[in-house]
Amino acid sequence: MGFRITCRYVFVTGLIPEWKLAKSISGVTTVKIEFMKIWVKRATSAACAAVTCAVVVSSCALTDSSNTGAAAAIDAFATALSRQDAGGAANHTTAPGQAGETLTTTLRAMSAQQVDVDVDNPVEYSDGTATFEVTTKWTWGKDREFEASSEGTARKLSSGWKVTWDPAILHPGLTAGGHLREIRTDATPAPSVRSRSGKVFMHLEPIHEIVIDPARARDLPATVRAVAGVIAPIAPLITADVISAELAANPGKPVVAVALREPDLQVLAGDPAKITGVSVKRTERLVMADRRLSSPLEDGLTNYWQAIRDATAGWQVQLVNPGDRPRKLAGEQGPPGPDVLSTVDQGVQLTLGDAAVEVGQPATILALDAQTGAILGMAQNTYAADREIDIDKPYPVGKTLDPVFDAIGRLSESQPERAETLLDKLGLGVQFTVPGASVPTADQPGITTIGYRPNQTNMSMANMGALGVALARAAAGDPSSVPPFVLKNVPTKVTGGELGALEPALVAPILKAMTATATTGDASDLTRAPGLKALVGTNGPQGPGWFVGIQGGKVIVIYTEGEKSGTAALQVAQKYFTIK
Numbered sequence: 001m002g003f004r005i006t007c008r009y010v011f012v013t014g015l016i017p018e019w020k021l022a023k024s025i026s027g028v029t030t031v032k033i034e035f036m037k038i039w040v041k042r043a044t045s046a047a048c049a050a051v052t053c054a055v056v057v058s059s060c061a062l063t064d065s066s067n068t069g070a071a072a073a074i075d076a077f078a079t080a081l082s083r084q085d086a087g088g089a090a091n092h093t094t095a096p097g098q099a100g101e102t103l104t105t106t107l108r109a110m111s112a113q114q115v116d117v118d119v120d121n122p123v124e125y126s127d128g129t130a131t132f133e134v135t136t137k138w139t140w141g142k143d144r145e146f147e148a149s150s151e152g153t154a155r156k157l158s159s160g161w162k163v164t165w166d167p168a169i170l171h172p173g174l175t176a177g178g179h180l181r182e183i184r185t186d187a188t189p190a191p192s193v194r195s196r197s198g199k200v201f202m203h204l205e206p207i208h209e210i211v212i213d214p215a216r217a218r219d220l221p222a223t224v225r226a227v228a229g230v231i232a233p234i235a236p237l238i239t240a241d242v243i244s245a246e247l248a249a250n251p252g253k254p255v256v257a258v259a260l261r262e263p264d265l266q267v268l269a270g271d272p273a274k275i276t277g278v279s280v281k282r283t284e285r286l287v288m289a290d291r292r293l294s295s296p297l298e299d300g301l302t303n304y305w306q307a308i309r310d311a312t313a314g315w316q317v318q319l320v321n322p323g324d325r326p327r328k329l330a331g332e333q334g335p336p337g338p339d340v341l342s343t344v345d346q347g348v349q350l351t352l353g354d355a356a357v358e359v360g361q362p363a364t365i366l367a368l369d370a371q372t373g374a375i376l377g378m379a380q381n382t383y384a385a386d387r388e389i390d391i392d393k394p395y396p397v398g399k400t401l402d403p404v405f406d407a408i409g410r411l412s413e414s415q416p417e418r419a420e421t422l423l424d425k426l427g428l429g430v431q432f433t434v435p436g437a438s439v440p441t442a443d444q445p446g447i448t449t450i451g452y453r454p455n456q457t458n459m460s461m462a463n464m465g466a467l468g469v470a471l472a473r474a475a476a477g478d479p480s481s482v483p484p485f486v487l488k489n490v491p492t493k494v495t496g497g498e499l500g501a502l503e504p505a506l507v508a509p510i511l512k513a514m515t516a517t518a519t520t521g522d523a524s525d526l527t528r529a530p531g532l533k534a535l536v537g538t539n540g541p542q543g544p545g546w547f548v549g550i551q552g553g554k555v556i557v558i559y560t561e562g563e564k565s566g567t568a569a570l571q572v573a574q575k576y577f578t579i580k
Contacts, residue, residue: 109181217277400537424497427466
């Protein structure tokens with residue numbers, strides 16, 4: 001055989017507890033044969049004396065194992081576990097089904113980058129059993145690791161040597177049905193998003209998702225009708241037809257019918273969890289503190305908030321046994337993250353929301369501080385939300401910017417590079433990535449690159465907002481452009497060109513044209529907007545339509561889509577000026 005053998009023969013007379021027997025034959029490391037006789041105190045009872053017997057056990061330390069025997073089986077189990085092959089490891093145990101379930105659950109719940117399993121002191125006995133020690137190290141990167149040491153046994157069956165399955169082989173104390181898991185931990189209290197005045201604008205709040213699982217619903221239409229009836233007092237617009245359409249769009253998959261806050265549960269017309277095929281999933285979400293508010297800025301602010309949350313997150317390894325509270329085995333926790341300080345004005349945000357719903361077609365409205373470029377709010381109606389209109393997506397401007405392009409054309413004297421520079425300074429030729437507002441995706445980088453092509457140009461609402469701010473600053477005596485931003489002390493990234501000082505010869509004719517538009521042109525019917533300067537235009541009969549206005553220390557940008565979108569933009573503007 002390919003390994004050294006260390007044997008100890010133990011002659012035992014009498015009844016000896018298993019723990020003493022195990023202790024008497026463990027820890028042999030040298031090559032020798034030793035005879036030891038252990039006498040047990042004679043029992044006074046005749047019945048005890050009648051059962052006195054002799055036991056002979058031999059042990060062999062497997063220090064250099066070959067490809068057979070207990071060591072091979074133990075090594076195969078450890079190797080499979082190291083490569084996170086739950087099924088492979090389970091097949092080397094005495095209970096593949098139970099082992100496979102526990103190992104699969106643990107490997108998934110631990111989700112480690114690397115698992116290292118080391119076996120020490122394997123000892124094979126002549127009675128067809130073996131013992132070994134095992135150390136399992138779980139590694140996640142970033143200096144996060146967890147190590148557990150335990151003991152195991154093996155048995156020789158008709159099919160060969162197998163590791164005796166016991167969940168404790170993963171960690172002492174783990175029982176049947178239990179598992180190990182690595183979880184993220186977050187410091188408390190969670191940071192909030194603050195408004196311009198320092199009030200809480202968004203905060204973390206418990207959310208209850210009403211989930212319909214078609215696979216569990218015996219009568220899906222009946223389940224849908226029941227859910228719609230239960231949530232009707234709090235969500236009357238989420239009808240059975242709406243839920244059915246969502247299910248049809250995701251065939252066979254569970255869908256969230258509605259997400260409710262804690263107080264909402266008190267006004268439901270029943271318990272949704274009692275409906276067949278329905279479950280209530282509790283989670284947490286960053287939501288508006290004022291339920292009247294909603295904004296396309298929510299995604300960007302949540303994205304930034306989450307980045308802070310992630311940076312301060314901790315971790316924990318837990319032992320989870322059925323019926324017991326999870327037990328912490330290891331982990332660290334970072335400090336609470338700072339609050340996110342935004343420039344959003346809650347009063348302005350509420351006004352924008354009321355203005356956006358004025359028309360029955362996609363409409364989005366953005367407000368900025370005319371001197372700093374701070375975003376004061378952004379709102380849109382459900383039609384625009386369904387179209388996923390965002391602050392940094394480019395859209396056709398049509399004739400909206402004709403006064404701007406005319407001024408650039410005269411000043412640049414048909415020099416393309418000069419024209420591009422002027423566009424950049426006005427905030428039109430550059431690209432903005434606004435932390436807290438921009439949410440780049442795989443197919444939409446969140447910024448826009450344009451060329452100087454009058455009447456064929458696409459602009460984002462961020463570009464149009466920057467233009468309005470640049471012109472407002474010039475009108476107030478500060479002829480320099482600044483980028484829009486929504487987070488205090490967090491700069492906007494500007495690429496594709498440079499902002500800069502604006503020449504009077506550039507801004508004067510644009511401001512003059514904007515004043516004329518507001519007094520005698522397309523925006524002249526607007527009321528309650530003293531001193532308004534505006535750019536208004538569409539990209540043809542089907543739009544889109546734009547409104548860029550400077551008034552009352554603010555820049556207002558409105559983007560609408562659909563037929564007569566120019567008129568729709570003016571309707572939204574009028575609503576804003578009426579209620580601001």
